[in-house]
Amino acid sequence: MNILIVNTLYAPFKVGGAEVSVQLLAEELVSKGDRVRVVCLHDEKFRKQTEINGVEVVYLPLKNLYLPFSNEQKGKLSKVVWHLVDNFNPMMGKSFSRELDDFNPDVVHTNNISGFSVAIWGCVKKRNIKLVHTARDYYLFHHNCTLFQHGENMDVGSAAVQLTSMVKKRKSKNVDRFVGISKYISALHQDNGFAINARHSHIYNPIKKSHVADQSSSVIRIGFIGRLTADKGFKAFCAKALEMTISGEVEFYAAGRFSSSDEGRALQLRAEEAGVHLLGFVPVESFLAQIDMVYLPTLWNEPFGRAVAETAAAGKHVFTSFAGGVAEIAEHYPNVYQLSEFTLEKLRILKNERVEFVDVNPFDAGRLAAGYQEVYKS
Structure with a gap:
């Protein structure tokens, strides 16, 4: 199966856990025999393609004011304009369309799409390709992606959230399968009217067990x-x-x-x-x-x-x-x-109580990747 995965960033670039989870998924799918290409963004002005651990990776320039993942401070006006463009960015839709035609995927799996915007969903459906989306944050609700502001969690029913999510909610009708990385986030989107034409489910993030050589300490x-x-x-x-x-x-x-x-x-x-x-x-x-x-x-x-x-x-x-x-x-x-x-x-x-586990990882990457394969096939 040809699978096109979209995530805002991909290795070697990393901001949070989403990049780790998407890379683990992509590499597991390759190990299971799928052809996987990841499309992501970078801070250069031209398209670049490479291969990382068997995964084809395409880096695209962002068609917006700036790439918002550096520590450089941005002015308020620049931020406002950036988010207005990102609400629905036809320029990124055009760039992404070329990637769809080049790879000709059986299924497109979008994850974090900040920068790409929901414009890419319409490009997928225009070509009658099946679309899977995984909600890894609250981007569809609000542009801050956390639903946390001024020291407290935002009310998803508030006017501010309703306004900022309006276009994204409407465009989410293009999604065929909607996956949350927990039952909680899956239900939150479904209960608030996102992806009304999709079947909703949840698949947890993959976790690799770390083997740690503890350094002893008296404190x-x-x-x-x-x-x-x-x-x-x-x-x-x-x-x-x-x-x-x-x-x-x-x-x-x-x-x-x-x-x-x-x-x-x-x-x-x-x-x-x-x-x-x-x-x-x-x-x-x-x-x-x-x-x-x-x-x-x-x-x-x-x-x-x-x-x-x-x-x-x-x-x-x-x-x-x-x-x-x-x-x-x-x-x-x-x-x-x-x-x-x-x-x-x-x-x-x-302090001196050791934790013993049965050797089973509830968030095993191989098992969770198999879960996504079932989603793609369905």
Whole structure:
């Protein structure tokens, strides 16, 4: 089967978990005998094509004001214009149409489409090609993709969300199969009228188990991994560090990047004042080797929660908010706990308690890729 996968970014470019999940899926499909081509965006002015681990990858220039994945600050007017264009971008539709004609896929599977816009869906249906879409964030609801603003989760029934989702909701009628990366995000889109002609389902993200060589320590080392932002709970992480390091029994470590915004600079200062050890952007195995437990007090409704799944699968005790899709991950791991259980007494008990699993990965890449093959065939 010829499968054309679309995602805003692809290896070697990476912003979040979506890029990891899409790459794992694409490579598993190739290993199962499918021909896979990924179409993504890059910051160069010309089309480029290469091959990564058997996956054909096409990088297209973005037909908009800028590629919004650098730390460079943009003016408010530029941002407004960018999002207006991205609401429905016929220029990207034209570029994408050429890729459809070149590859002639049996099925098109779109994922994160910020930059491409929903214009590409019409190009797929015009050629009578079957269209699968996976919701990995809240882009169809709102351009910020998180449904988190001004320190709180946005109401999907609000006028602001209804207005920004109007065109995308209408164009989602082109989708034949709609897949969420959790039951939560799948139901949220279906209940709010997206892809009304599609069959809705969910397929979790693939997770590779990390083999960690732990570094012993006399203190309890608490870790945070991911984007170092308020919505991910990093502000709350710093507050907890300030509160608990006084005992001398606990140290806090954070792996990830700050944004270049005023908020990012303020959070970095807060972390330094709280005595958090900032590791920067490091491989997950390196991070896991330096910590005993994980504290992820996320504020937004995670569509899935890759950081929770990866750290829990590695045998670390994880304290987190059971919001969004995280509650579904917790069903598979006994070492995932509610934030309310994060006490010094509990940490002392868990410090030397090893987590033992039956050797079964509930988020095995091969099994989940087979699930997508069934979706494509249907």
